[in-house]
Amino acid sequence: MTSDVNRCYFVNLHKTQVTNNYSQPATASGPAPTLSDLARAVRRQSLRMVHRSRLGHPGGDLSSADILVSLYFGALQVDPAQPCNPGRDRFIMSKGHCSAALYTTLALKGFFPWEELDDYMRPLSRLNGHPNRSEVPGVEANTGPLGHGFPIAVGAAMAAKMDHAPWRTFVLTGDGELQEGSNWEAIMAAAHYGLDNLVAIVDRNGIQQGAATETIMRLEPLADKFRAFGWAVREVDGHDCDALCQVFRAAPFEAGRPNCVIAKTVKGKGVSFIENRAEWHHHTPSDAELAAALKELGEVSDG
Amino acid sequence: MADRFDCRDAFARTLECLAEHDHRIVAVVNDSVGSTRLGGFSKRFPERLVNVGIAEQNMVGIGAGLANGGKIPFVCAASCFLTGRALEQVKVDVAYSLANVKLCGMSSGLAYGELGPTHHSIEDLAWTRAIANLTVIVPADPTETAQAVRAAAEMEGPVFLRLSRLPVPEVHPPDYRFRIGHASVLRPGRDLAIVANGTMVCRALEAAAMLAREGVSARVINMATLQPLDRDTILDAARTTAAIVTVEEHSVRGGLGGAIAELTATECPVPMRILGIPGVFAPTGGTEWLFEHFGLTPQAICAAALNVLETKVRP
Numbered sequence: 256m257t258s259d260v261n262r263c264y265f266v267n268l269h270k271t272q273v274t275n276n277y278s279q280p281a282t283a284s285g286p287a288p289t290l291s292d293l294a295r296a297v298r299r300q301s302l303r304m305v306h307r308s309r310l311g312h313p314g315g316d317l318s319s320a321d322i323l324v325s326l327y328f329g330a331l332q333v334d335p336a337q338p339c340n341p342g343r344d345r346f347i348m349s350k351g352h353c354s355a356a357l358y359t360t361l362a363l364k365g366f367f368p369w370e371e372l373d374d375y376m377r378p379l380s381r382l383n384g385h386p387n388r389s390e391v392p393g394v395e396a397n398t399g400p401l402g403h404g405f406p407i408a409v410g411a412a413m414a415a416k417m418d419h420a421p422w423r424t425f426v427l428t429g430d431g432e433l434q435e436g437s438n439w440e441a442i443m444a445a446a447h448y449g450l451d452n453l454v455a456i457v458d459r460n461g462i463q464q465g466a467a468t469e470t471i472m473r474l475e476p477l478a479d480k481f482r483a484f485g486w487a488v489r490e491v492d493g494h495d496c497d498a499l500c501q502v503f504r505a506a507p508f509e510a511g512r513p514n515c516v517i518a519k520t521v522k523g524k525g526v527s528f529i530e531n532r533a534e535w536h537h538h539t540p541s542d543a544e545l546a547a548a549l550k551e552l553g554e555v556s557d558g
Numbered sequence: 559m560a561d562r563f564d565c566r567d568a569f570a571r572t573l574e575c576l577a578e579h580d581h582r583i584v585a586v587v588n589d590s591v592g593s594t595r596l597g598g599f600s601k602r603f604p605e606r607l608v609n610v611g612i613a614e615q616n617m618v619g620i621g622a623g624l625a626n627g628g629k630i631p632f633v634c635a636a637s638c639f640l641t642g643r644a645l646e647q648v649k650v651d652v653a654y655s656l657a658n659v660k661l662c663g664m665s666s667g668l669a670y671g672e673l674g675p676t677h678h679s680i681e682d683l684a685w686t687r688a689i690a691n692l693t694v695i696v697p698a699d700p701t702e703t704a705q706a707v708r709a710a711a712e713m714e715g716p717v718f719l720r721l722s723r724l725p726v727p728e729v730h731p732p733d734y735r736f737r738i739g740h741a742s743v744l745r746p747g748r749d750l751a752i753v754a755n756g757t758m759v760c761r762a763l764e765a766a767a768m769l770a771r772e773g774v775s776a777r778v779i780n781m782a783t784l785q786p787l788d789r790d791t792i793l794d795a796a797r798t799t800a801a802i803v804t805v806e807e808h809s810v811r812g813g814l815g816g817a818i819a820e821l822t823a824t825e826c827p828v829p830m831r832i833l834g835i836p837g838v839f840a841p842t843g844g845t846e847w848l849f850e851h852f853g854l855t856p857q858a859i860c861a862a863a864l865n866v867l868e869t870k871v872r873p
Contacts, residue, residue, distance in 0.1 A: 341628055389656050395626060397655040400646055406616045407651055410623020410631075413608060417584070417629070424623075437647075440616035448608075 290328055290496035293363060294320040298525050299552045300372060301355035306545045308376040310384060314535040315429060316356035318460040318520040321494045323360040326425060326456075329500030335365035338392040344422050345411045347396045349404020350429040350458065351385040352537075358382050358391070366393035402435025404428060405455065409441045412453035412513075423506070425454045431463025434472045439484075442513075446485030451507035454514045455486075458493065460522035464536045481515040493518030526551050562725035566664065568700035569721055570595035572707040573632060577603050583711065584608060584624055586633040588617050593723075594634040594664050614639050618647035622657040630658055630711055637663025637679035637720060638670075645685055652716045653692040660710045661686075665723045667757065667807030668840060668848045675839035684812025686718045687785050693738060694785040696720045696814075698759035699728045702782055705736035713738060722757050722807070724845060729759050729780065741788040747777030750863055750870070751795035754805040755781045755814055758854065762805055765859035776863055787817055789825075796826040801870040803831045803862050807854065810834040829869040831862040 288296075297320040305311035327333070331344045348357050355375060362369045374380035381390035385399030396407045408426035415422050428438065445453055457477065461468055468474050478488045487508035491498045499518065506514040522536075523529030526548040540548060577583040577599065584606040591600050591609065600607040608624070610617045614635060621633040633640070640663050641648065652659045663682055670677035686694050695710065695717065697703040703721065710717040729744060736742075744759070745766050754762035759780045766776040777799055779791060796802060802822065804815035815832030822828055835852050849855055853862075 345626060347623075387654070396622070397650055400650055402615070403619060403647065403651055406619025406647070407623040407626065409616070410620035410625075411627045412623070413620065414624045414627020414629050417605060418627075437615040437619065440610070440613035441619065444610055444613070444616055444620065447611075 290324050290500070291321070293328060294324040294496065295525065295552050296363065296557055297324060297356055297359045299549055299554065300359045300557055302526075302540060302545060302548050304355045304359070304372055304375040306540050307373070309539050310376050311355050311539060312352040312537050313355075313539065314462065314522040314529060314532070315350060315353040315458065315460070317524045317526065317529060318493070318522045319350065319353050319356050319427065319458045320524070321496050322427060322456055322458060322499060322518055322520075323356055324363075325496045325499035326503065327360050327364045329496065330503035331425065332422065333364070333393070335393065338366060342420065342422050345395050345408070345424040347398070347404045347408045347411070347424070347426040348386060348394075349398055349401070349408075349426055350432060351398030351404070354382070354384060354386050357386060357394070361391070361393040364393070367391065401429065401432040402437040405438045405441040408453060408455070409445045409450065412445070412450040413448060415452050416448070416450065423452050423454060425456065425503070427456045427458060429463070430457055430459045430461065430474060430477075431468050431471070433457065433474055433477070442481065442484045442486065445513040449511040450513045451509070451511055454503065454506045454516060456516045456518055458520055459517050460520040462522040462531065462533050462536070464533070466533050478515075478517055485512060486515045487512040488515045488517065490517045490519065493520035494524055560727035562727050563700045564723055564725050565697060565700050565703040565721055566595040566723055568703040569662070569707055570598060572704040574599050574602060576708065576711050577606060580630070580711070582628060582630045584629045584631050586610060586617055586621050586624070586631050588612055588614055588635045588639070590635050590664070593636065594662070596634065614643040615647050618644040618659070618661070619651050621659040621661070622647070622651035622655060625657040625659050630660065632660045632662055634662040634664060636677070637666035637682045638677055641679065641682040641685050648686070648692070648718075649689050653689045656691055656715055658714055659716055661716070661718045663718060663720045666720045667722060668835070668845050669723045671845040671848065672842055674842065678840055680807070680809045680835045681812075682720060683784060683806070683808050683814065684816065687812065687817060691716055692785060693717045693783070694720070695738065695783050696755040697736070697782055698756055698780050699726050699730055701728055701730045701732070701734055702736050706782065709736060709738050720756065724757050726757055727760050729763060736782060739783050739786045739788055741782065741791040742780045743777060743791065744780050745776070745778040747775040748799055749775045750801035750803060750867060751777040751779055751799045752803045752805065752859060752863065753779045753781050753792070753795070753814065753818055755784065757807050758805040761854065761856050762859060764856035765863065768856060768860045769863055772864075774863065774867065781814055784814060784817060787821060789821060792818055792821055793826055796822045796828045800828050801830075801866045802828055803833065803859060803866055805833045805854065805859055808834050810836050829866050831866045833859060833862055
């Protein structure tokens with residue numbers, strides 16, 4: 256058996272012609288869009304997708320938009336033309352229910368055509384309600400059930416360590432998701448194996464499906480918990496793209512320790528009537544609500 | 559009596575041999591180095607043995623992540639915990655994700671005997687067989703175990719290997735070639751077919767020898783790959799013998815017997831007897847005692863064969 260490190264592990268990826276030339280959403284002419292502009296585009300498009308399909312998780316899509324954009328445009332070493340490059344950074348979206356924000360960010364980055372976002376959740380679309388790595392270029396793990404992405408990220412980071420490879424692994428979890436015990440198995444293992452090439456980001460918006468996380472099942476003191484497990488922890492404003500990029504680039508924070516970024520976010524960020532409302536976890540907007548939301552988000556056509 | 563072997567030794571020897579030639583081979587265990595016989599592997603390739611402690615969900619997820627990073631992980635644990643505790647990870651992280659992970663369920667079936675139903679793994683084949691994309695292999699002897707481990711490493715994609723700790727004799731000739739998805743006919747026969755896998759294959763052969771003394775010609779089929787099923791071999795047996803007995807160290811619900819019955823019921827219905835654990839939690843008892851208790855002996859297989867012959871529709 257020979258080693259073939261360039262082998263593409265995405266079994267079905269041959270179906271996909273990957274180019275970098277997909278159309279991008281319209282941005283105002285003039286200066287290049289900032290990361291915040293891109294995040295707003297992700298928010299607008301995610302809401303359009305959730306509205307059209309009448310399905311999705313808009314609260315979490317909106318809270319994670321700045322984190323996703325900062326990762327893909329300010330931290331991750333990934334090339335949409337080579338989605339299976341063995342030396343790429345891995346990003347694992349453990350909160351797979353926020354697929355609209357993930358797909359929009361991947362399309363923005365050029366992994367697949369922006370127009371395809373219109374197919375979100377349509378019959379036979381590869382843009383399923385939860386991401387499938389065998390179908391969608393750029394997706395690293397099939398997630399949806401909570402508490403799965405963290406262990407997968409630990410395994411990926413271990414593989415890089417075994418090969419003394421420089422690529423890093425990032426995983427984004429929801430905060431309510433941390434109630435799943437499998438995360439804490441992974442958190443323990445990452446510290447035990449000294450995975451300083453792993454960055455776990457917690458989208459700390461404070462609200463889960465039913466109510467506030469602290470009402471349903473208390474997570475605090477969350478940073479202390481990660482520290483007690485042996486992690487290096489940074490807390491940042493999860494809507495400050497510059498701060499996010501800075502902290503992502505700064506990892507490893509301490510040699511030999513895995514990195515935790517607790518991103519303080521607002522669920523439903525950017526739309527006044529969605530912000531901090533648990534019912535918008537998977538509520539979908541009416542026509543009027545979509546129009547009002549897009550207006551608040553500085554509506555442009557986005558392609 | 560023929561020499562008997564613990565197939566875990568063939569498993570571990572083969573894995574070490576593969577690891578020697580392919581740096582992508584890694585082992586993931588849950589504090590189970592001893593019971594998976596990976597002591598030698600851990601000494602020779604310490605940097606490629608990941609011990610996750612007692613944490614099966616994390617173990618399977620880490621396997622999927624290692625595969626994402628280009629490794630070929632063999633995730634090894636007692637089958638009851640690997641499949642029962644981490645079933646969602648097996649389904650989502652491995653099978654649905656088409657991750658190149660090799661799940662090795664050790665000490666399956668009733669191997670833990672007196673330790674009881676918590677440690678018996680008599681549902682694992684029903685669970686894994688129901689999951690899409692997952693190749694399910696149940697080797698019968700050391701020769702087949704070694705080849706199955708090699709075949710699992712060589713194929714790209716998710717595999718569940720169900721292994722036992724019970725000593726079994728070699729049932730295959732030295733020149734046997736295991737191929738995924740192909741059953742082997744170990745004994746020709748025309749009156750009925752006995753289909754077995756794993757630890758039950760040697761018992762099926764003994765039963766066939768007993769039947770021969772009574773003038774009954776029983777074909778013995780080793781169904782080492784449960785998923786994907788070798789339809790041709792089964793349908794040929796159904797058409798030419800017109801009676802089938804299945805034998806498995808597993809619940810009668812959803813395992814080998816279920817798989818064969820699903821196929822024959824729709825394609826070529828024939829009288830069947832499904833031998834296994836009859837949908838109950840086992841009482842306290844050693845493995846051999848439980849085999850007697852549940853009729854998983856050559857004598858009981860023989861009796862079931864004679865019984866099914868009585869209901870056979872004769873042309």
